[in-house]
Amino acid sequence: MIAIEHTLVSDEIVQEKFVCDLARCKGGCCEDGDTGAPLDTKELDIINQVYEIVKPYLTKAGIRNIEKNGRYQYDKEFGWVTPANDDGICAYGYRDAQGIIKCAFEQAYNDGKIDWKKPISCHLFPIRVKVGREYELLNYEPRETLCSPACALGKKLKVPVYQFLKEPLIRKYGQEYYDALDAYHHTFVVKK
Incomplete structure (x- = not known):
């Protein structure tokens, strides 16, 4: 999990790949x-x-x-x-x-x-936000069958979930928040 401001973000959001494939789903x-x-x-x-x-x-x-x-x-x-x-x-x-x-x-x-x-829940999909007492939890929750074309396209294009959802993440949390996710991705995920 990644802690940013008042959120806890699932590692999958920066590690997994996803690009909606509307022609298929x-x-x-x-x-x-x-x-x-x-x-x-x-x-x-x-x-x-x-x-x-x-x-x-x-x-x-x-x-x-x-x-x-x-x-x-x-x-x-x-x-x-x-x-x-x-x-x-x-x-x-x-x-x-x-x-x-x-x-x-x-x-x-x-x-x-x-x-x-x-x-915003639609715009952020497949990220689901669950509001807790102290934190919002952001989880990556694609639908197994329905989203399999999007997962495959994301892998093919090498686009992490958070990058595909840049616009709604900035819309909800702001540019600095997105930049923190991006920095985490480049520091910990890309180097692996």
Whole structure:
């Protein structure tokens, strides 16, 4: 484990390799799970603020689900989460022409309609953040079958998990935090 600021980071985040291969996994992480995406409590207000802007990007099933069950839900195990449709896909997800699940928030962001990309838990995947009393624990948790193409592509391209997730790590923790991970990688991992 690596201690940085108020976090404990799994060594795998700097040692293992990972690059999403959407052509192979089809964005399956947006439909494979017990609930929708975990949400930070600050993100609840953001979702309320951007919902009407994002709504045109949603599927009919997603809109029905959200309007029936709410823009987010509370789960006893995971806390606040996005709603999931009956087929398991996140209510904020949709399939593109290639069958890849895309995020309505991210598409609205890419189109310049909103300035919030998507829930940080989605952006950081396959890193899972568990909040403890004194530390946040960052673990590398790819899905064994679903993420095997991403693990293979990461190995082929020689891209460590933390480098692939540079943008969301900086978004959540800042540039200095990312630089500390990078320094650890170059000091302890690259020299091995």
